[in-house]
Amino acid sequence: MSLQSYCQETELQPINADSAEVLVFQARREHRNVISSDKIWSLPRLESPAMKHLRLFSSNALIVSALLFAASEIKLDPLPAPLSNNAVAQVKSRGALYIFSMMGIGPKKTWDAISNAAYVLDPDTAKWSEMRSVPGTAGRIAAVAAGAREHVFLFGGYVVDGQGGETTVHDLNVYEPLTDRWFRGADLPVAVDDSVAGVYRDRYIYLVSGWSKNDAVRDVQLYDAEKNKWSQATPIPGTPVFGHAGGLTGDTIVYVDGAYKNSASDRPKYVVSDECWMGKIDHHDVTKIQWSKLPPHPGSARYRIGAGGSEKDQMVYFSGGSTTAYNFNGIGYDGQPAEPSAITFAFNLKGDKWETINPETPNPTMDHRGLLVLSDALVLIGGMEKGQQVTARITTLPKRPTPK
Numbered sequence: 200m201s202l203q204s205y206c207q208e209t210e211l212q213p214i215n216a217d218s219a220e221v222l223v224f225q226a227r228r229e230h231r232n233v234i235s236s237d238k239i240w241s242l243p244r245l246e247s248p249a250m251k252h253l254r255l256f257s258s259n260a261l262i263v264s265a266l267l268f269a270a271s272e273i274k275l276d277p278l279p280a281p282l283s284n285n286a287v288a289q290v291k292s293r294g295a296l297y298i299f300s301m302m303g304i305g306p307k308k309t310w311d312a313i314s315n316a317a318y319v320l321d322p323d324t325a326k327w328s329e330m331r332s333v334p335g336t337a338g339r340i341a342a343v344a345a346g347a348r349e350h351v352f353l354f355g356g357y358v359v360d361g362q363g364g365e366t367t368v369h370d371l372n373v374y375e376p377l378t379d380r381w382f383r384g385a386d387l388p389v390a391v392d393d394s395v396a397g398v399y400r401d402r403y404i405y406l407v408s409g410w411s412k413n414d415a416v417r418d419v420q421l422y423d424a425e426k427n428k429w430s431q432a433t434p435i436p437g438t439p440v441f442g443h444a445g446g447l448t449g450d451t452i453v454y455v456d457g458a459y460k461n462s463a464s465d466r467p468k469y470v471v472s473d474e475c476w477m478g479k480i481d482h483h484d485v486t487k488i489q490w491s492k493l494p495p496h497p498g499s500a501r502y503r504i505g506a507g508g509s510e511k512d513q514m515v516y517f518s519g520g521s522t523t524a525y526n527f528n529g530i531g532y533d534g535q536p537a538e539p540s541a542i543t544f545a546f547n548l549k550g551d552k553w554e555t556i557n558p559e560t561p562n563p564t565m566d567h568r569g570l571l572v573l574s575d576a577l578v579l580i581g582g583m584e585k586g587q588q589v590t591a592r593i594t595t596l597p598k599r600p601t602p603k
Contacts, residue, residue, distance in 0.1 A: 276592035282581040290346035308528040310359040313338040341392035357392040386587035397447020415439035433488040446508025446515040452478040453515040460525035466535035473500035498542035505567030518543040522564040529587030
């Protein structure tokens, strides 16, 4: 049954729209918008049977969430399957916080180990549940996700064929947790993978640099989640990179490192960048960003660090990654196995300085597409451990320096 037929059979009334191509993903308290090919339909915001485990009818889930995420010593259940290079996001909905892991690569680290599976961590039970898979015939890696307007937005990434060919995609997939539905958003103007995403005002999502087709790009692509429209923001002035890491806090983007083509030699094909940049978003014109170079961060330059920002803390946090740029199997472009770095650090926006949180983080990981910041802990989901071992482990780390 088509979505339009469903709406007609349930006697829903169409809403006028300025354009038949407009998609509305705005979450509302009493209704949601459902998209058909020619109209926007309104229906009560009801939870699907598949997502009844996400219900929150009392403050109990908030209490459970606080207990779960109050201390870094708390161990969260591992993912249902080991995954690395998986997109991660967190979404607040009806007072509860949900954590998502989407796609990624499994322990074989081959093209056919790439998954389109998706999982959600329920704050009621502290357990992972499988949700509707990401649309598409093939899974992706190096996608990036962001939570905004009570939805999950999943951008780009690349697919790998049986001959090892890699194709970067333009896809934007939008997930509505309360109905367990995926929608297709407007395609990325420039297909990218291994990009950095950040959310501004719970509406605008910035994609900073990343790999596209034959090289990394300077583009900063700006997605308006309210209007489902793209525009171009001020490009980065530094070296175009992929596999870099960063976050957006308040009106400030911070990103570091990544990899770029080695123009000085054929081997290795790609090398790690040590550039660190900060971008200030113009409050009156969200397409304008004032970029400035930051001093080097603590530790060596790295590739595929886990990173994420916190408005409450006014910090952007970084952990893990590898000093070696590598392919999806964890083997460096120089032919040497990549290993994870143990340092966890942050950029303090209030103090305008770098801070080392832990120079010897236990059991470090690499190959991340993000780091989630909770009230009292940093969370890394999956990744690669020592020896390029893909893990299902959920790593919780303290947000403050370890006492000596």
